[in-house]
Amino acid sequence: MSDLIEVRRVLTEVETIFHEFGPAGKKPLIRGAVAAVLKNPYAGRYEENIVPMMDALNDVGLDMAQRLVAAMGVQADDIESYGKGSIVGGAGELEHGALWHVPGGYAMRELLGWKGDRSAYKQGQGSVPKGLENGRALSIVPSTKKVGGPGTKLDVPLTHVTASYVRGHFDAMEVHVPGAPAADELVFILVMATGERIHQRVGGLRPEQISKYDGLR
Amino acid sequence: MSAKIRKTVVVVDETRIEMGKQIEPPTRRAVAMAVIENPYAGRYSENLDELIAIGEELGGLLGEQCVKALGIQPEQAESYGKAAIVGESGELEHAAAILHPKLGAPLRKAVQKGAALVPSSKKMGGIGSAIDVPLGHKDAAFVRSHFDAVEARVSDAPRANEIVVAVAVTDSGRPLPRVGGLQVSEIKGEDGLR
Numbered sequence: 001m002s003d004l005i006e007v008r009r010v011l012t013e014v015e016t017i018f019h020e021f022g023p024a025g026k027k028p029l030i031r032g033a034v035a036a037v038l039k040n041p042y043a044g045r046y047e048e049n050i051v052p053m054m055d056a057l058n059d060v061g062l063d064m065a066q067r068l069v070a071a072m073g074v075q076a077d078d079i080e081s082y083g084k085g086s087i088v089g090g091a092g093e094l095e096h097g098a099l100w101h102v103p104g105g106y107a108m109r110e111l112l113g114w115k116g117d118r119s120a121y122k123q124g125q126g127s128v129p130k131g132l133e134n135g136r137a138l139s140i141v142p143s144t145k146k147v148g149g150p151g152t153k154l155d156v157p158l159t160h161v162t163a164s165y166v167r168g169h170f171d172a173m174e175v176h177v178p179g180a181p182a183a184d185e186l187v188f189i190l191v192m193a194t195g196e197r198i199h200q201r202v203g204g205l206r207p208e209q210i211s212k213y214d215g216l217r
Numbered sequence: 218m219s220a221k222i223r224k225t226v227v228v229v230d231e232t233r234i235e236m237g238k239q240i241e242p243p244t245r246r247a248v249a250m251a252v253i254e255n256p257y258a259g260r261y262s263e264n265l266d267e268l269i270a271i272g273e274e275l276g277g278l279l280g281e282q283c284v285k286a287l288g289i290q291p292e293q294a295e296s297y298g299k300a301a302i303v304g305e306s307g308e309l310e311h312a313a314a315i316l317h318p319k320l321g322a323p324l325r326k327a328v329q330k331g332a333a334l335v336p337s338s339k340k341m342g343g344i345g346s347a348i349d350v351p352l353g354h355k356d357a358a359f360v361r362s363h364f365d366a367v368e369a370r371v372s373d374a375p376r377a378n379e380i381v382v383a384v385a386v387t388d389s390g391r392p393l394p395r396v397g398g399l400q401v402s403e404i405k406g407e408d409g410l411r
Contacts, residue, residue: 008234014286015371017224028224071229071286153372174345174372178230 002056008185009037010064011177012071022199031193033156033175034068036060043091043184054099057188061100061107064190069111078194080207081169082108082137085156085189086145089181097145100188105141108190112137112161138215139164150179156191160207164216167204168196220271221254223379225279226371227286235392244389246367248350249282251275251382258306258378268314275382276320280327283386294328295401296363298385299335300350302342304375312339315382325355328386332409333358342381345372350385356406361398362390 017029038060042050069076084104086097114137142157142164153176160166173191181187196207205217226249233243253275256267276299284291299320301312316337325331336351336358347370354360369383390401405411 006234008232010231010233011228012286013226013228015224015226019223020373021223071227151368176370178347178368 004041004053004056006039011035017198029198032072033191034064035177035189037180038186040092040186057103061103065107065111079192081158081193083156083158083191084143085154087187088147089183089185091183109137137161163210165205168200223252226250232392240392244392246387247283247286248369248385249279252374255307255380265314269318272315273319277323279384280324291329294386296352296354296387298350298352300338300348300383302381304377304379306377331355357404359399362394
């Protein structure tokens with residue numbers, strides 16, 4: 001593995017939600033997060049070229065995505081929404097958090113059955129190809145990022161994996177790693193859920209109405 | 218009456234590197250939490266039997282969830298702890314009713330053995346309150362390498378009429394223990410202390 005990658009700690013969190021004071025559904029909603037604490041190789045200085053770490057993160061992301069699905073005790077096909085985020089320690093800059101956009105998205109799409117051009121996606125080139133023949137996970141992976149100290153909480157958005165406009169799946173999960181990030185660390189996060197909000201009832205596009213397979217509707 | 222559980226949360230925290238040193242195998246701490254309805258919210262009840270029964274139920278459930286999340290056999294568990302956060306319509310004594318009378322026996326079954334006291338903490342708290350769950354070696358409370366704590370928190374709980382109950386189990390002590398004291402190799406495991 002690249003010498004730019006040093007994973008110090010990994011935290012997984014799985015929530016099983018039975019109800020929120022309304023009628024309990026047939027099956028509980030499972031939401032999960034995985035957070036990896038990495039050394040920030042660019043901490044404490046301005047580095048113009050940070051792309052090498054982005055490439056090196058692809059394997060980290062895939063490992064995290066697999067670890068999360070396993071921790072949730074489900075199959076990849078059971079995942080219906082996803083999101084990602086990053087928290088940059090104080091000696092880094094917000095742009096370091098942006099290193100996670102491509103590898104974080106690639107990792108989950110790969111795992112969930114996306115069949116687009118991997119090499120182009122890995123290199124961050126081109127938009128996601130359209131059409132059901134490209135499999136599930138067509139939606140853009142929603143994200144948040146911030147600079148923060150140890151224990152900083154990040155609200156990581158969740159949206160439907162195939163069509164971003166599916167309203168019942170809009171959600172967010174609060175994620176934090178007690179004690180991290182230190183000033184010279186990065187926390188990279190993936191979140192996934194097995195379904196819509198536990199008592200979703202504000203209308204909008206339903207999963208069974210997805211028809212365009214353009215990642216949106 | 219069994220616990221009315223709104224949600225459960227299981228966290229596994231794995232440390233691979235500490236202070237630049239590789240930790241091999243990594244140290245791992247699990248925390249399992251249940252968000253339950255407080256049957257005594259908003260009133261004073263002299264008798265707290267329902268919460269005592271809930272504590273017994275959750276000791277087994279949460280202990281087993283921790284062991285499963287760590288992917289270990291029960292006998293591989295090394296330290297444990299417990300805690301509760303009571304929502305504002307409850308009373309601190311409600312946490313005591315869950316934690317102290319009956320939670321321990323089924324937890325010890327889930328981790329096998331467990332001669333040592335299960336260290337605990339409790340507090341009143343609002344939504345998103347965090348509690349630091351103390352950790353101690355399950356067979357000998359004086360084992361210094363295993364004194365630790367792990368944070369437990371559920372972002373949307375406890376609501377005023379809820380209680381967050383947490384059980385923590387590890388398969389290891391601190392990542393780089395080096396302050397002496399009783400060693401794991403010296404455990405007798407009879408009196409719960411040494």
